[in-house]
Structures are given as structure tokens and as C-alpha cells.
Amino acid sequence: MAGVKLKQLEKQYPNGFKAVHGIDLDIQDGEFMVLVGPSGCAKSTTLRMVAGLESNTGGEIWIGDQCVNHLLPKDRGISMVFQNYALYPHMTTYQNMAFGLKNAGYEKAIIHQRVMDAAEKLELMGLLDRKPKEMSGGQCQRVAVGRAIVRKPDVFLFDEPLSNLDAKLRVSMRVSLMQLHRQLQEEGVSSTMIYVTHDQVEAMTMGDRICVMCEGRVMQVDTPINLYHYPANKFVAGFIGSPSMNLLLLDYHPDSASVSLTADYRMAIPASVRSHMQYYQGGKIWFGLRSEHIRIRHQASPSTVAATITNVERMGNEDLLHCHVGEHRLVVRAPSRPDWLPQINAQIFLELELQSVHLFDPDTEQALVQRKPDSKEHADPFTNQQEPSSGKLGPQTQQAAL
Ligand SMILES: Nc1ncnc2c1ncn2[C@@H]1O[C@H](COP(=O)(O)OP(=O)(O)O)[C@@H](O)[C@H]1O
Numbered sequence: 110m111a112g113v114k115l116k117q118l119e120k121q122y123p124n125g126f127k128a129v130h131g132i133d134l135d136i137q138d139g140e141f142m143v144l145v146g147p148s149g150c151a152k153s154t155t156l157r158m159v160a161g162l163e164s165n166t167g168g169e170i171w172i173g174d175q176c177v178n179h180l181l182p183k184d185r186g187i188s189m190v191f192q193n194y195a196l197y198p199h200m201t202t203y204q205n206m207a208f209g210l211k212n213a214g215y216e217k218a219i220i221h222q223r224v225m226d227a228a229e230k231l232e233l234m235g236l237l238d239r240k241p242k243e244m245s246g247g248q249c250q251r252v253a254v255g256r257a258i259v260r261k262p263d264v265f266l267f268d269e270p271l272s273n274l275d276a277k278l279r280v281s282m283r284v285s286l287m288q289l290h291r292q293l294q295e296e297g298v299s300s301t302m303i304y305v306t307h308d309q310v311e312a313m314t315m316g317d318r319i320c321v322m323c324e325g326r327v328m329q330v331d332t333p334i335n336l337y338h339y340p341a342n343k344f345v346a347g348f349i350g351s352p353s354m355n356l357l358l359l360d361y362h363p364d365s366a367s368v369s370l371t372a373d374y375r376m377a378i379p380a381s382v383r384s385h386m387q388y389y390q391g392g393k394i395w396f397g398l399r400s401e402h403i404r405i406r407h408q409a410s411p412s413t414v415a416a417t418i419t420n421v422e423r424m425g426n427e428d429l430l431h432c433h434v435g436e437h438r439l440v441v442r443a444p445s446r447p448d449w450l451p452q453i454n455a456q457i458f459l460e461l462e463l464q465s466v467h468l469f470d471p472d473t474e475q476a477l478v479q480r481k482p483d484s485k486e487h488a489d490p491f492t493n494q495q496e497p498s499s500g501k502l503g504p505q506t507q508q509a510a511l
């Protein structure tokens with residue numbers, strides 16, 4: 110059983126390129142932590158340093174109560190699952206899972222028991238005699254996960270394990286991995302998992318908490334729901350959520366506490382938002398609004414602004430309307446209706462729900478609105494009770510609450 114702590118972790122590659130710039134991260138024992146960010150932001154580098162496959166050139170890595178900076182990968186109590194499965198092609202499923210244990214000198218009976226337990230968990234019983242080339246990608250990936258489980262590591266490391274699978278299989282493997290995590294927790298077995306992905310949907314659906322990374326730095330660490338509702342900066346706001354948050358650089362007028370969307374359409378920032386806003390001088394401001402916080406009206410009114418539809422993505426249950434408003438572009442989410450098919454070039458009118466606006470400093474790109482999850486907006490609609498003030502429940506607490 111072990112948590113993982115990264116303290117000011119750094120990596121400079123031998124060619125001089127600095128990939129990781131001082132990462133601090135505290136992963137609880139039993140937590141499912143996702144590292145997410147665009148390709149090249151150093152997710153793999155960070156994970157490989159935890160595994161010991163890359164050396165860290167600065168900072169410390171702690172697993173449990175031990176600094177593992179100088180330990181070999183095999184002595185760190187970790188198992189890693191890779192995107193390309195990394196199975197031995199000439200070995201059967203059974204042999205692939207047993208290999209590491211055999212090398213480590215375990216008794217035959219113990220190896221057999223562990224392989225059978227893992228095979229049962231991962232529905233591999235019928236595939237024990239197959240070699241990798243006789244199995245599908247999803248089956249191979251389950252074997253790779255099985256090989257990780259049999260070692261009973263303190264910490265599981267996953268580097269984009271589902272990226273090579275087709276979309277449908279990815280979803281079902283996602284659910285299987287989450288079930289596995291719960292099952293290990295219930296069995297009281299170590300279940301700390303660090304899971305790397307570039308896919309924000311995977312991150313949102315799987316993580317107890319998510320660490321959003323950009324260019325070798327941590328942008329924000331929080332629960333999926335807090336990242337979605339309280340992004341700390343423009344990067345997280347744009348990265349988490351699909352479609353991406355609408356982010357427009359607008360003029361802010363401090364005298365009237367309003368922003369101009371077009372030359373003749375000014376929007377007053379509601380007092381409820383302003384009261385959470387740090388002191389701001391005025392000038393340009395990043396204005397962020399999610400597509401579900403824009404309403405479509407078919408008639409103009411003083412609260413609407415005219416927009417032209419430039420593209421329509423039909424999703425079945427809803428349409429994503431790409432619109433031009435003056436010089437700006439907005440994506441608007443509209444429930445699909447049998448009586449209205451949005452047409453390209455049609456004019457519509459939009460009403461923006463400004464109480465849901467996110468505002469970011471134009472220079473630092475940090476959130477100007479410091480709304481905290483303890484405000485009334487976060488009350489539980491079923492019990493009418495508010496969530497605890499920090500919003501940072503530990504994974505166990507969260508599960509106990511479900
Ligand atoms: N061996 C290496 N030498 C120099 N630069 C590297 C090496 N490996 C990775 N990088 C660079 O480090 C950055 C982070 O890479 P990586 O950790 O693979 O990103 P991610 O997994 O987030 O896509 C990238 O800019 C990549 O080009």
C-alpha cells in the first residue's frame with residue numbers, strides 16, 4: 110500500500126531539452142490519478158521517471174515512505190502497462206503473465222494461483238494458451254494488465270493503455286479498468302494508479318483526481334467536476350470539456366462592469382460574479398462561456414445578440430452550432446428538435462447566461478473569478494446540502510459518499 114509524492118521533479122534530457130519543470134504532486138494511497146495534457150507535455154516522461162525508466166535530473170520521487178530516486182525499476186514496487194502492450198510474442202497468455210514472477214523466483218504454485226486469479230478478474234480464462242498474434246488488441250491489452258496485477262505492485266502505472274483500441278473497445282476497457290480499481294480496493298490490495306492519457310474524456314470519466322499538464326508544468330490538480338466548474342486558468346478551461354469552452358478576448362469596461370461582445374452589444378457582468386472577482390483594472394479580458402450556457406432564441410430581444418450559423422455538427426441527441434457573432438466565433442449546444450433543423454447561414458439570436466461566465470487575466474491567463482465550490486451554486490440538489498468547503502474529497506471519502 111503506498112501513495113506517491115513528486116517533489117519539484119525535473120527532467121532535462123541529455124540533448125539539453127528541459128521536458129519537466131519542477132512538478133509537485135501528492136497522490137494518495139489507493140487513488141486513481143490521471144495525468145492529462147496535449148501530446149508532448151511530458152506525461153510519459155513524468156511516468157517513466159516514477160517507474161525508474163528515466164532518471165530524474167532534479168527533485169524527488171517518493172513511493173510510500175521511501176525516496177526511490179536511486180532505486181532500480183524492479184525495486185520500486187511498481188507495474189507499468191504500455192500503449193503497445195509490450196507482450197512477448199512467442200509466449201502464451203499464461204506464460205506472459207507468469208514470466209515476471211518466475212524471474213523473481215516465486216514458487217510454481219504461487220505463480221499459478223496469481224495467474225489464475227488475474228485471468229478470472231480479466232476474463233482471460235479461455236485465452237490462456239493463445240499467443241499475442243492469435244488475439245485482438247483488446248485481449249492483448251487485458252493480458253498486459255494481467256501481467257501487471259500478478260506482481261501485486263504498490264503502484265500501477267498506465268501510459269495511454271487504450272490508445273491503440275477502437276472507440277467502442279476503449280469505452281468498455283475504460284469501464285473494466287475502473288471496476289478493477291474498485292475491486293482491488295475492496296480486496297484491500299494496493300490499488301494506487303497513475304494513468305496517463307491525452308484524452309480529456311478518458312481523464313474525466315476515470316480519475317478520482319486529474320492533474321492537467323502543459324509543457325512540463327502542472328496547470329491544476331483537482332477532481333473532474335471541480336476542474337470543469339472551477340478551471341484555475343485559461344488552459345484548463347479550454348482543455349477540459351467537449352466541445353471546448355468558448356474563449357473570447359473582449360474589452361472590459363470597469364465603470365459599468367461590462368464587456369463588449371460587438372460594437373453595440375455590451376454585457377454586464379452579474380454582481381454574483383463580480384463579488385468573486387479579484388480586483389481588476391480593466392482593458393482586455395478573456396471571456397469564457399461553455400456551449401451549454403448559451404440559449405437560442407428565434408426572436409430578437411434586448412437580452413439577445415444576433416448570430417449567423419456557419420456550421421452544424423449533428424450529434425443525434427443535440428446539435429453543436431458554430432456561429433459568428435460579429436468578429437467572434439461561438440459554439441452553441443442545442444438539443445435536437447424535430448421541428449427545427451438549424452441551417453447554415455440562418456440568423457439566430459443568442460442569450461448568454463452570464464452567471465456561468467469564466468474570466469481570465471489577459472496576461473497571466475489565471476482565473477479572475479475566484480468562485481469556490483463552497484458557494485451556494487454547489488449545493489446538492491437532492492438533499493439541499495452543500496458540499497464540504499474545500500471540494501477536495503479524498504477518493505475513499507468520495508466513494509463512501511456514493
Ligand atoms: N529522449 C529524449 N530526448 C530529448 N527530448 C525528449 C526525449 N524524449 C522525449 N523528449 C521530449 O520531451 C517532451 C515530452 O515528451 P513526452 O514525455 O513523450 O510527452 P507526452 O507523453 O506528454 O506526449 C517532448 O517535447 C519530447 O519531444
Ligand SMILES: [Mg+2]
Binds near residue numbers: 152153154
Ligand atoms: Mg506519451
